[in-house]
Amino acid sequence: MAQSISLRNLTKSFTRGGETFQAVDALSLEVHAGELVAFLGPSGCGKTTILRIIAGFERPTEGQVLIEGRDITDDEPNKRGIGFIFQNYALFPHMNVFENVAYGLNVRRESRKETERRVSEVLELVGLKGAERQFPNRLSGGEQQRVALARVFVIDPKVLLMDEPLANLDAKLRIVMLAEIRRLQKRLGATCVFVTHDQKEALAIADRIVVLNRGKVEQVGTPFQLYANPASCFVADFIGQANIFTGRVVALGEGRLEVSFHGRRLSVRCSPGVDFREKTEVALAVRPDFVRLVRPEDSLLSGKLLSGVFLGDTMEYTIEADSGFFVRALVPFSGEEDVLPEGATVGLKVDPQDVLALPL
Amino acid sequence: MLPLRMTIGQPGSRMNRDPARFFLLMLVWGALGLFVLYPLARLLILVFYVDGTGSMGNLAKAFSSWYNRKALLNSLLLATAVAGFGTFLGFLFAFSVTRTTLPRGFKWFFGAVVVLPFVSPPFTSSIALTLALGPNGMLMNLLHLPDFNIYGFVGTWIAETLTFFPVAFLTLAAVLSAIDPNLEDAAMSLGSSRWRAFLTVTLPLSTPGVANAFLLLFGSSLTDFATPLVMGGHTFPVLTTQAYLQITGMYDLRGGAAISFVLLVPALLVFLLQRYWVKRRSWITVTGKSEGTSPSRGAGSAAEKVILAIISAMTLFILFLYSIILWSSLVRVWGVDNRLTLENYAYVFTVGWKAVKDTVLIAVTSTVIGTVTAIAIGTLACMREITGRKTLEFVSLLDYVLPGTVVGIAYLVAFNTGPLVLTGTMAIIVALCVFRYNATGIRAIVSSLQQIDPSLEEASLGLGASRFATFRRVTLPLIVPAVITGMRYLFVVSMTAISATIFLVSVKWSLLTVRILECVTELLFAQAAAFSVVLVLIVFIAIGVISLLFRLVYPETFRHARRS
Numbered sequence: 059m060a061q062s063i064s065l066r067n068l069t070k071s072f073t074r075g076g077e078t079f080q081a082v083d084a085l086s087l088e089v090h091a092g093e094l095v096a097f098l099g100p101s102g103c104g105k106t107t108i109l110r111i112i113a114g115f116e117r118p119t120e121g122q123v124l125i126e127g128r129d130i131t132d133d134e135p136n137k138r139g140i141g142f143i144f145q146n147y148a149l150f151p152h153m154n155v156f157e158n159v160a161y162g163l164n165v166r167r168e169s170r171k172e173t174e175r176r177v178s179e180v181l182e183l184v185g186l187k188g189a190e191r192q193f194p195n196r197l198s199g200g201e202q203q204r205v206a207l208a209r210v211f212v213i214d215p216k217v218l219l220m221d222e223p224l225a226n227l228d229a230k231l232r233i234v235m236l237a238e239i240r241r242l243q244k245r246l247g248a249t250c251v252f253v254t255h256d257q258k259e260a261l262a263i264a265d266r267i268v269v270l271n272r273g274k275v276e277q278v279g280t281p282f283q284l285y286a287n288p289a290s291c292f293v294a295d296f297i298g299q300a301n302i303f304t305g306r307v308v309a310l311g312e313g314r315l316e317v318s319f320h321g322r323r324l325s326v327r328c329s330p331g332v333d334f335r336e337k338t339e340v341a342l343a344v345r346p347d348f349v350r351l352v353r354p355e356d357s358l359l360s361g362k363l364l365s366g367v368f369l370g371d372t373m374e375y376t377i378e379a380d381s382g383f384f385v386r387a388l389v390p391f392s393g394e395e396d397v398l399p400e401g402a403t404v405g406l407k408v409d410p411q412d413v414l415a416l417p418l
Numbered sequence: 419m420l421p422l423r424m425t426i427g428q429p430g431s432r433m434n435r436d437p438a439r440f441f442l443l444m445l446v447w448g449a450l451g452l453f454v455l456y457p458l459a460r461l462l463i464l465v466f467y468v469d470g471t472g473s474m475g476n477l478a479k480a481f482s483s484w485y486n487r488k489a490l491l492n493s494l495l496l497a498t499a500v501a502g503f504g505t506f507l508g509f510l511f512a513f514s515v516t517r518t519t520l521p522r523g524f525k526w527f528f529g530a531v532v533v534l535p536f537v538s539p540p541f542t543s544s545i546a547l548t549l550a551l552g553p554n555g556m557l558m559n560l561l562h563l564p565d566f567n568i569y570g571f572v573g574t575w576i577a578e579t580l581t582f583f584p585v586a587f588l589t590l591a592a593v594l595s596a597i598d599p600n601l602e603d604a605a606m607s608l609g610s611s612r613w614r615a616f617l618t619v620t621l622p623l624s625t626p627g628v629a630n631a632f633l634l635l636f637g638s639s640l641t642d643f644a645t646p647l648v649m650g651g652h653t654f655p656v657l658t659t660q661a662y663l664q665i666t667g668m669y670d671l672r673g674g675a676a677i678s679f680v681l682l683v684p685a686l687l688v689f690l691l692q693r694y695w696v697k698r699r700s701w702i703t704v705t706g707k708s709e710g711t712s713p714s715r716g717a718g719s720a721a722e723k724v725i726l727a728i729i730s731a732m733t734l735f736i737l738f739l740y741s742i743i744l745w746s747s748l749v750r751v752w753g754v755d756n757r758l759t760l761e762n763y764a765y766v767f768t769v770g771w772k773a774v775k776d777t778v779l780i781a782v783t784s785t786v787i788g789t790v791t792a793i794a795i796g797t798l799a800c801m802r803e804i805t806g807r808k809t810l811e812f813v814s815l816l817d818y819v820l821p822g823t824v825v826g827i828a829y830l831v832a833f834n835t836g837p838l839v840l841t842g843t844m845a846i847i848v849a850l851c852v853f854r855y856n857a858t859g860i861r862a863i864v865s866s867l868q869q870i871d872p873s874l875e876e877a878s879l880g881l882g883a884s885r886f887a888t889f890r891r892v893t894l895p896l897i898v899p900a901v902i903t904g905m906r907y908l909f910v911v912s913m914t915a916i917s918a919t920i921f922l923v924s925v926k927w928s929l930l931t932v933r934i935l936e937c938v939t940e941l942l943f944a945q946a947a948a949f950s951v952v953l954v955l956i957v958f959i960a961i962g963v964i965s966l967l968f969r970l971v972y973p974e975t976f977r978h979a980r981r982s
Contacts, residue, residue, distance in 0.1 A: 115607075136606045150601060150605075150619060
C-alpha cells in the first residue's frame with residue numbers, strides 16, 4: 059500500500075559566509091497516499107532540499123517528516139524504505155546493470171534465485187532486458203534513466219522521490235520518459251514526489267502541483283486549478299505565461315472586482331480565497347492567448363505593433379499600447395499572408411472574463 | 419614568433435613556415451639530449467660495458483656481497499611498510515577532510531599540518547625523531563625506555579612515513595572528493611548501512627586511488643636517500659645509501675652506479691603499473707559538474723570519533739616534532755643545557771652563510787630557467803602538428819621518474835670527464851634541478867593547455883590578434899595557475915632536494931641540505947635544526963613572492979579564479 063507523507067513546519071537554514079539563508083521556510087504540506095505531486099519552482103526555491111530531507115540525506119533545522127503518520131525525522135536514510143531517483147541517476151559506475159539493480163536486494167539478503175527473478179522482471183518492465191552485463195558508462199542517457207528507475211522499483215518502495223529526473227535528457231526523450239514514469243508509478247502504486255523547474259513536465263505528470271518560491275509554498279492545486287485560478291502573480295507567470303498590469307480596486311463583488319484601468323472601468327474575475335480591499339492597487343493578469351488583435355476602429359484600446367515572432371503554430375506579438383504599457387499576444391498562425399507587419403497600429407480586445415485580479 | 423598550439427592540423431608545411439618554432443624545438447631537443455639522454459647513456463655504458471663488450475659483470479659483482487643483497491631486501495621491505503602505513507594514514511586524513519561533518523576550520527587545520535613535510539628539508543622528521551626518541555631523547559627520558567634504539571628499521575619506517583604520507587593524503591583527497599556523494603546516498607536509500615555503503619561503494623571506487631597512493635609511496639621510499647642515511651645506521655643498509663657510500667667512501671663509481679641501477683627495476687615497474695594499470699581502472703571521470711552544495715553524509719558518529727582520534731593524535735605528533743625542531747634550534751645543547759640562545763642562528767648566518775646564499779641562488783636560477791623550459795616544452799608537447807611530441811614529453815619526464823640517486827650518479831659520470839666537463843660548477847646543479855624537477859610544471863601546463871577550448875584561441879585570431887599576441891594575452895593568462903604550481907614545486911625541491919644533488923656539490927657550490935646532513939653526522943643537531951628552520955622560512959617567503967608576482971602581472975587570472 060502506498061503511504062502518505064506529511065511535512066510539518068519544515069525549516070532548513072544554511073549559514074554561508076556569516077549569512078543565514080532559509081532554504082526551506084516553515085513549510086507544511088500533505089501528500090496523499092498513491093498521489094503524484096510535483097514540486098515546481100525556479101532554481102534555489104528549496105524544492106530539492108525538501109526532497110533530500112524527506113529521503114533523510116539532510117536533517118531539517120526544525121520541523122518533522124511523517125510517513126503514514128509515523129515521525130521519521132531522525133531515521134537514517136537506509137531505514138526509511140524510500141526510493142530516490144537522482145538528477146544525475148547516481149548509478150554505481152563500478153557495477154554493471156544487473157549489479158546496480160540487484161544492489162538493494164543484496165542488502166536485504168534476498169536469495170540469489172529470487173534476486174535474479176526480480177531483477178529480470180523489473181528490467182523487462184523498463185525495457186532493458188539483455189543489458190544486464192553492460193556498465194553504466196556504456197549506456198545512453200535514457201537507458202541510464204531506466205536503470206535508475208529499475209534499481210528503485212525492484213525494492214518496491216512505498217514512497218518514491220524524483221529529483222529532476224528528466225533534466226539530463228533531450229526534449230524528445232523527455233516526453234517518452236515522462237509517460238513511462240507515469241505508467242511505472244501507477245503500476246508500483248507508490249506515493250510519488252517529482253521535483254522539476256519545468257512547468258510543462260509538472261502539468262503533464264502531476265495529480266497536484268506544489269508551486270514553491272523562496273522556500274515557501276506559493277500555491278497547491280491540480281494543474282487545471284493552478285492554470286485557471288493562480289493565487290499570485292508568481293504562479294500566474296510561472297504556470298503558463300501572463301501579462302501583468304496594474305489597476306485599482308473600485309468596488310468589491312461576489313467573486314468579481316470592479317477595477318479602474320487606465321481610466322476605464324472593468325469588472326474582472328478574482329481568484330477564490332484572495333482578499334482585496336477597496337482603493338488599493340491590484341495586479342491584473344491576462345494570458346497572452348486571450349488577447350485578441352482587431353482593427354483599431356473596433357476597439358477602445360489600440361497600440362503599435364513592435365515585433366512579431368513566428369513560433370510554428372502561433373505568432374507572438376509584442377504591442378506598445380497608446381497608454382504606454384506593453385502587451386504580449388499569442389495568435390494562432392493562419393498563413394504568411396495574415397502576419398501583421400511591424401509598426402502597424404492594431405486594436406486590442408480582452409474579454410473581462412479572462413482578466414484575473416491578483417494581489418500585487 | 420612564439421609557438422602556439424595549433425588546432426587546425428597542417429602537418430609539415432606549417433612547420434617550415436615558422437622557423438622560430440623550428441629553432442625552439444631544436445633547442446629543446448638539444449637540451450634534453452645533453453642533460454637527460456646523454457648522462458643516462460654514459461651511465462649505461464659505465465655499468466654494462468666492460469673491456470669493449472656488453473656485460474652483466476658489474477651488477478653480478480655488486481650483488482656478490484651479502485651486505486648489498488641485504489640492502490636490496492631492506493629497500494623492498496621498507497618501501498612496502500612505508501607505502502602500507504602511509505596509504506592507510508593518508509586515507510584516514512583524506513576521508514576526514516572530504517567525507518566527515520567536521521567543521522571546516524578543523525579540516526583546513528589538518529590539511530595545513532599534513533603538508534608541512536612538503537616544504538621541509540628531507541631530514542626534518544629524522545632529526546625531530548632523533549631528538550625525541552634517540553639516545554638522550556626527550557620522550558625516552560619521559561617514558562623511561564633506556565634500551566630502545568630508534569636507529570634501524572623502525573626509525574626509518576616512522577620517519578619516512580611521516581615524510582611521505584602527505585603524498586597519499588593529497589592523492590586520496592582528490593580521488594575521494596571526486597566521488598559523487600549521491601552514490602553513497604543512493605546506496606543508503608536502497609537500504610545499506612553507512613558501513614556497508616562505504617564497503618560497497620566508496621572503497622571500491624577509491625581502490626585505483628589507493629593503489630596509486632601505495633605505488634607513489636613505494637617509489638618515494640625506495641628512492642629516498644636522506645632518511646635512511648640518518649636513521650638507518652649500520653644495521654639497516656638500503657640501496658640508495660649503499661650506492662652513495664660506495665662512491666664517496668670507496669671511490670668506486672662503477673660499483674655505486676651498478677648498485678643504483680638495481681633501483682631502476684622496481685622504480686620503473688612502479689611507474690608502469692601506475693601509468694597503465696591504475697589509469698585504466700579509474701572509475702572516476704572528472705565531469706566538471708560539481709555537486710558542491712550537497713554536504714557529505716559523514717561516517718556515522720562512532721566511526722567518525724575513531725577517525726578523529728587517530729588523525730588528531732597524528733597531527734599532534736607532527737606538530738610536536740616540528741616544535742622540537744624549532745625549540746632545539748633555540749637552546750644551547752638539547753636535553754643538557756636548555757637555556758635559550760640565538761647562537762645556532764648566528765652559526766647559520768656566519769659559517770653556514772655561503773650555503774644559504776648558494777642554495778637560494780641555485781634555486782632562483784633553476785626556477786627561472788626551469789619555468790621558461792617548462793612553458794616551452796609544455797606548449798610544444800601540445801602542438802598536434804609536431805611529430806614526436808609524445809616522445810618529447812616522455813623524455814622531459816624521464817629524469818623525474820628515475821630515482822634521484824641514479825640521476826645524480828649519471829650526471830657525475832657524464833660531466834666529470836668527456837666532451838663537457840661541469841663538475842664543481844653551479845651549472846651542473848642547476849641543470850639537474852631544471853631537468854629533474856620541472857616535470858610537475860610540464861605536466862600541469864600540458865593538462866592545463868588541453869583543457870583550454872581551442873575556440874578561445876580561434877576567437878582571438880579571428881578578432882585580428884597575431885599568434886604571438888594570442889599566446890601572450892589569451893593562452894598564457896589561462897595557464898598561469900599551472901605555471902605557478904610548477905614554479906613553486908621547482909623552487910621548493912631545488913631548496914630541499916638531496917638524493918641527486920649530493921653527488922654534485924663541491925667546495926665551490928654547497929647546498930643547505932648537504933650542510934644539514936653534515937651537521938647531523940657530526941651530531942650538531944641544534945645547528946641542523948636552525949638550518950632547517952631557516953630553510954622552511956625561505957621556502958615560505960619564496961612561495962609568497964611567486965604568488966604575489968603573478969598576481970601583479972596577471973591580475974585577470976586571479977579575478978577569474980576568485981569568482982569560480
